[in-house]
Amino acid sequence: MLARLATAALVGLTAHPVGVEVDIGRGLPAVTVVGLGGTAVLEARDRLRAAFGNTGYEWPDRRITVSLPPADLPKQGSGFDLPIAIGLLAAAGSVPPTALDGLWAIGELGLGGDVRSVKGVLPAALAARRSGARLLVVPQANLVEAALVPDLRVAGAATLGQVGDWLAGRADLGRPGPPPDTPVPPVEDLADIRGQRQARRALEIAAAGAHNLLLTGPPGAGKTMLARRLPGLLPPLEQDEALEVTQVFSAAGLLGPDAGLIRIRPFRAPHHAISVPGLVGGGHVPRPGEVSLANNGVLFLDELPEFSRSACEALRQPLEEGEVTVSRAMTTVRFPARFALVAAANPCPCGHLGDSRFACRCRLYDLHRYASRLSGPLLDRVDLYVQVDRLTADELTGAADAEPTALVRARVLAARALQRTRQGAENGRLATAEVAVHCQVTAPARRTLMAAVDRLGLSARGFHRALRVARTVADLAGSERVEDHHVREALTLRHLPIIGDREAQLV
């Protein structure tokens, strides 16, 4: 007897339809799985046998062949357990074959017959809808996630016995309730921050113009606290952005049980010891890295100089293209990686250069080495540079004077609307040629810029950076023209060397 149904195999972020064909034929008892199944797929045999036994089903002691077409697509993971089990029950004759028409299933089986949650249910559900599935059966814990896809019937199974009863028409599976109306969790508010006026302003500009940001300051100055406030300043997630974020988290297996749509922008803060695959994605079976988990959100790199050079190199493609490509022998996978970068660094290796409370103990040589590590390709993509100070006791105990996130976000949204009508993209994403077109400045502003080139050693890159930032400052002020004071504010947020090298070198 032959039974056919369908499931999905995750390749990167997208799930590909995979058929599940189960045949029980004559011959010595054996189970063969064909179709490029990985280790976890082949181990399904043992899990299935135990799950059948512990559910009280008789294991068909005949020759069982399971095929997973297309045969040339590699398949990984334990999500094939449930569809194979359904196919076995059908092929053993306890279910009419027509019951499996248009049926999709995904899920892992425990030895006790329980159906366990798997990763990638949301991409699988999207694939099922694209293929016109009649019904998708998922683990009960993934039901909310699967129900995110509109126009698709889904059902949740908690045990194999439940599935068997449903196939025999004795009971129904769990059906999704109305979409849970989870309130958007409150964001961390800018009003919690005391002092740090310039840093707060830089966050506003970064949010308004999609500029990347570097915070320097001694340990404990509140760099992380500031960075955490950026997601709340960005515009709310659109429906398709939210779906994309949820999809990445699903593919990475980071969605908790009963997790619905992710409604807030992600904030990812990987540790500086992270490997390159951990950062940009990779692995034998490509899985998304931190840059993709930060997609549509904020990637925070604390202690930037401690990240390996190769990790910083690897960030280049996502920063420039908004996605990462992971190439493997069998597949090439693209992950979305469009994020706002916030990096933080101590001013020197010991962290106390310029600190009023502790003397800096670094040798000049160490400062130079540190400075060279704090330059390079990554910082070429950073527009805004802010020094963050340790707060004084007065500031710590004084009244909170900061504007709340909601107020700042309103300005950010207005500035973003201006940019969309003018150029269709955020200022931070303008190419050099576009900067010349959209960032025209007034004559006094140009004079200030030229003076900066002359006296402050502003490079060509720094010049364009200042123009982009000044454009955003003007947009925040609702000004069509970029005036002198906009440029001046942009210049106070420019890249500063760690040490005044020329003087340190010679005199």
Add this chain to the structure above:
Amino acid sequence: MGEREVLLSLAATPGPMPAALAPRLGEGRDPASLLRAHSPDPGSVAARLGELGVRLLAPGDEGWPLEATPPDPPCAWLFVDGPAPPGAAASVAVVGGRRASPLRRAAARSIGAGLARAGWCVVSGGAVGVDAAAHAGALDAGGRTVVVLGCGLDVPYPRANTGLFARVRAAGGTLVSEHPLATRPRAANFLPRNRLIAALAAAVVVVEAAEDSGSLSTARAAGSRGAGHVLVLPGAPWDPGAAGCNQLIRDGATLVRNLTDILEELAATASLAAAGPDAGPGAGLTTGPGIGPRAWSGLDPPARAVLTALIDGQLLTPGRLAAATDLPSPTLDAALLDLELSGLIRRTAAGIQAITLPSPRVATAPSPAPAVTSLPARTVPDPEARGPPGAGRSRRGA
């Protein structure tokens, strides 16, 4: 082996500190008995020295500069690259730290130049920071300068100053060292080196000295000859770069405020007639009298407030500066950018520092020598002086 050959071989022997060997020679030990198994052959040493144009000077030789002012512990020989140093009677040492503030480095440069114009040879240690500034100042003024190294004369250390050393040689200056060729710059070499700097000069001008700094050891070595030999630029009590300076003054060293003070003191202590007050114009220093924030008539009040807060030369973060000046942030940012664009302050990721202070405009008396009174604020160093392309590589990423 003749006496000279033995000395050559002994001086070129790597290992024992020269400063430790000299007293034993002084006790009348036979130099030959101090030779080691690995002491090099005098012939090859002489050949290598000849190749580099380096001589070995010993007490009694013509041009031995330490006859009148023997250091303690004594010095048994000097490797000399260039003409023999003029000795204490005609030299002044200028010392300070490697990480001195820009203002103090500018002061060192100005003092180096002023001393050179007054006919003094400027002695220092060739380190980055104040030392380099003092040497460069002397060269700017076309004067003589002596660099006392703590490593072998053929070891390019500090690398950033190799260009400066080339400039010293080209200008007829001298590099000296107690250490054999190829000696690495070990930390232990520098304290003995400092006693040589003190011994080679009539007085030591301490431009900057943090607590427990090398400048302090040089000053103390000079101070053993009398308090009048240590001239110190004071600083604010809370300026870490002046902690050693103020300590020296408290211990009896002579406080100097400007070049005039220095030249006056030198005339009093030294026998060199050329160092009389009429030898050079009284080049003013920022620390000179009458320079207060009220004299900076060309600046608006916020800019004056910022410069006043930075007057000790310390590094302040924008937040500290805001607290010190009590200026609202937008005003402060505007003032900072104006000051930066006028080249008066410097911003780094670590904070803000004054580079120079504007010269005061005294309405009644026109400044006698404007070119000299103002600090070399925008001095563009000779391309040569920036060091080789590798050493002076700019890491300014902007």
